[in-house]
Amino acid sequence: MAINPQSIKPPANLVPRNYTPANGRKYPVQIGDSWASLAATVGRSPWDLIRYNYPTLPLDLQLPAKEVNWYLEHYVGCTMLTPDGRNYRFSPPGEIWLPNPAAALTPDQVAQRLVLSILREPVVRRMNFGVGFLMISATYYEDIAKAIEAGKIVVKVNPALRNLAMYYGASSPARIELSPTISDMGLIVHECTHAIFDMRKLTTNVEQSEGFGYLSQALYGQLKYGPSARYTVPFHWPPFSWISWQTIFDESTRLAAVLKTSFWVSEADAARLFGAFKNTRGGGYDTRAGKVETNDGL
Numbered sequence: 001m002a003i004n005p006q007s008i009k010p011p012a013n014l015v016p017r018n019y020t021p022a023n024g025r026k027y028p029v030q031i032g033d034s035w036a037s038l039a040a041t042v043g044r045s046p047w048d049l050i051r052y053n054y055p056t057l058p059l060d061l062q063l064p065a066k067e068v069n070w071y072l073e074h075y076v077g078c079t080m081l082t083p084d085g086r087n088y089r090f091s092p093p094g095e096i097w098l099p100n101p102a103a104a105l106t107p108d109q110v111a112q113r114l115v116l117s118i119l120r121e122p123v124v125r126r127m128n129f130g131v132g133f134l135m136i137s138a139t140y141y142e143d144i145a146k147a148i149e150a151g152k153i154v155v156k157v158n159p160a161l162r163n164l165a166m167y168y169g170a171s172s173p174a175r176i177e178l179s180p181t182i183s184d185m186g187l188i189v190h191e192c193t194h195a196i197f198d199m200r201k202l203t204t205n206v207e208q209s210e211g212f213g214y215l216s217q218a219l220y221g222q223l224k225y226g227p228s229a230r231y232t233v234p235f236h237w238p239p240f241s242w243i244s245w246q247t248i249f250d251e252s253t254r255l256a257a258v259l260k261t262s263f264w265v266s267e268a269d270a271a272r273l274f275g276a277f278k279n280t281r282g283g284g285y286d287t288r289a290g291k292v293e294t295n296d297g298l
């Protein structure tokens, strides 16, 4: 029995016989296979799979089925028909293409995508701000995104960080580490601000670099979510100085509200924030305070 002539038509736009779709493998069809059953094995819809094999099929609903029968007869070599004689059925020794299942992302790749997505949020494009002579342009955050894509900064997951993030500018390549349970995306902005200082080879001290880190974190939060309730530093942090840490958060919040609309504050305006890093008694800031720190670039 031949296929119903109403159910087959030469393709208007022929896919070459040697066409090789991207990221796929040849599959030898078996009796009992169907487009639907094979598509299910690779997480696609039947028509996704058909168009993966024959991408130039017409877009309307009637013609593609007729052209698919033509391909099945001429390219796959099908000879068996459905009972109504209107469609070919798969049988050996024909072959079709199956797409490879999407590879699962590694935790580091997930972290890298998260950082890139934060750097490219619309609110980050509004993060132009400065203190005294030091200015951050929002475009620098896109520069960091490009540096990540170029492999000049790697992003790694580090479960020991407990909800935090860190930037390691001295390692080669430079590295951002994220806790896998990070929830405050402002911390990512904070670490990327350190990366900006590194990329631009700014010579600073810890008061400025951390001051800008916390300011960027607060500014991001306010641009994204509006004014927030006061963050209260937990008391149980000995030997940390509660008042210094509370000042860091309070002053960052206060200054970010100014920066949001006027983009700039003076060194004098930021003196309490910058000064607080000297007395934190922990966190590594006080031992670095007052010393010049150079950044060697990415």
Ligand SMILES: [Zn+2]
Binding pocket: 190, 191, 194, 209, 210, 213, 214
């Ligand atoms: Zn920092």
